[in-house]
Amino acid sequence: VADDLNKLEQAVERDMDLLCPLPAALPRPEFVAQVCAAVVAEAVRAGRHRRLWRFARGGLAAAAVVLMSVEIATRLRPAVRPVLSGESELAAWAAAVDESGARWARLVETGWSSDEPGSYEDAELDETFRSLEQSFEQFESL
Amino acid sequence: VDQAGLDELLRRARRRDPDALRELVAAYSPRVFGLLYRLTGSRDAAEDLLQETFLRVVRAIDQYEHVGKFESWLFRIAANLARDRARKIGRRGESDGLADDALNEMASTDARTTSRGPDNPAARSMKRAAGQRLAECLERLPTADREIIVLRHYSELSFREIADMLGVPLGTALARAHRALKRLREELTEAEE
Numbered sequence: 001v002a003d004d005l006n007k008l009e010q011a012v013e014r015d016m017d018l019l020c021p022l023p024a025a026l027p028r029p030e031f032v033a034q035v036c037a038a039v040v041a042e043a044v045r046a047g048r049h050r051r052l053w054r055f056a057r058g059g060l061a062a063a064a065v066v067l068m069s070v071e072i073a074t075r076l077r078p079a080v081r082p083v084l085s086g087e088s089e090l091a092a093w094a095a096a097v098d099e100s101g102a103r104w105a106r107l108v109e110t111g112w113s114s115d116e117p118g119s120y121e122d123a124e125l126d127e128t129f130r131s132l133e134q135s136f137e138q139f140e141s142l
Numbered sequence: 143v144d145q146a147g148l149d150e151l152l153r154r155a156r157r158r159d160p161d162a163l164r165e166l167v168a169a170y171s172p173r174v175f176g177l178l179y180r181l182t183g184s185r186d187a188a189e190d191l192l193q194e195t196f197l198r199v200v201r202a203i204d205q206y207e208h209v210g211k212f213e214s215w216l217f218r219i220a221a222n223l224a225r226d227r228a229r230k231i232g233r234r235g236e237s238d239g240l241a242d243d244a245l246n247e248m249a250s251t252d253a254r255t256t257s258r259g260p261d262n263p264a265a266r267s268m269k270r271a272a273g274q275r276l277a278e279c280l281e282r283l284p285t286a287d288r289e290i291i292v293l294r295h296y297s298e299l300s301f302r303e304i305a306d307m308l309g310v311p312l313g314t315a316l317a318r319a320h321r322a323l324k325r326l327r328e329e330l331t332e333a334e335e
Contacts, residue, residue: 016294019280036163
């Protein structure tokens, strides 16, 4: 088979002489100059991209190192016993917000929405603000 | 470009040395353009693809490992671009533009050919006519058949290397080339009659 292939290759190579008279078509010199310029510009662009990518990669690596250090430092820090669990804190805050909301609603219905300004009670207003403050404190502790 | 010169040129081109890139374009653009022109039949298309070929080369040159022949890589890029163009044109149902300006090539006859050719104007004219007839017959060949013999003619790669480039067994490449040349001879005989 290899011998047959060699013979065929030799025959085809001989026949390729048929293409010798083929007139060569050449690119216009001004177009070749244009291609040169485009290629050099592309090389500059590709080099810039490469440098940017290297810079970005370096930045990402540095950020990863910082994050890992923070993570390790956090793990090594002695654990502080939580006063409340996350869920109970959230539930307490939600309850405080509800209560404060209810107080505001009551206040608006009975006080500010009233035709007679100043008819609401000061104690009620104080209590409302206190409950609002509590809800913020709960929120901050989350 | 000899092998040592090419090694050095590619080493510089990998560092994106502008002079090396210009030298590469200047050294290879006649042959790559010749291939693209024979595959597309259009000077405009061949110029577009020539530029795209070298842009792709410069984008990937730092990943290119110069173990084989640079020509093999370069002409593979060019041939793939020509094939993609033919496929796109085929999908759009257009003609592939062959012969749209192939007749203009008389004006751009290669200086190398004429310098080797006879000094007698009549003989030169006959040679031109024969070359023109050959170019027209070549365009009538099926694309795959034309591609293999045009690749061999312009890339100066062996059929073994071309078979590797096209991803076909050597036997298939040779059979295709043999069939193409036989058909080309028949076309030429018909054209002469």
